Amino acid sequence: MASYIPDLQTTNISMWTIPAFWVLSLVPRAYGTKLYKKSTNKDFDSRAPRAFISTVENDQALDSATRARILRAEAACSNGFENFGPFCAALVAGNAARLEPVWLNGLSLAYLATRAVFNYVYINNETQSLAAVRSVSYVGGLGMLFTLFIQAGNKLSKSVL
Template identity: 45%
Template structure:
């Protein structure tokens, strides 16, 4: 059981495909919430949904939020993947890479849940806080990587 939580083994590269899956899941959820989804023209789903009068406003809103959170996840994926790769290039310790990478994944799961179920100003504010927490972890990876590389360069002189 102790090996399950072994932070000396670096698994942060595996969090990149995991982040992709976390970004994709809301679209799968949205597609299963209505019979209007047509996989032959999946990008028109939102427009088709807007015109349909048979689906409740709440259901439409939840589906549209799920599509929006998917877009947000894919927009942030490149930044996250680049930060993880920068950490590897800089030689950050496995424990730091693992902690920040998994922290980002957790923030994305929470973000997805809060965004899809957001119906109040308080939930919207929580969504923003969770988003910034995830971005903060990505920025921490970049800053730590930059510091590590700067120290290495200084030691070469």
């Protein structure tokens, strides 16, 4: 019987994690807009998505805790978009160098896990200790990307171009 689950030690699925990362980056926006709708009974204006932060900051119908949570969700979303380029570049570098699938898959999937933790903690953060957890998750993810770049650089420096 054929399995639909790839063997992550031999089958490279790392490029499939790029759309997964994009979706994971949009989840905080979806959460924030739903919370805004629930709290104010007003819709997110998709004609001017960059104005959402200003809208939330100035909406008197929001209590301060809800406003802060929505703004943190927006910040998590923005951070995801800001990290999309480095994530893609690390994967392209790793794939161009033909790193072993176990490394490409392991690091790309682990990176997605750090981003999920980052998003969750960022949105729900109300203490300094949770801010530290968010930072550790962020730096841990960056370490994974740097590992991909370093491994790719090491492998490419040994090959004849």
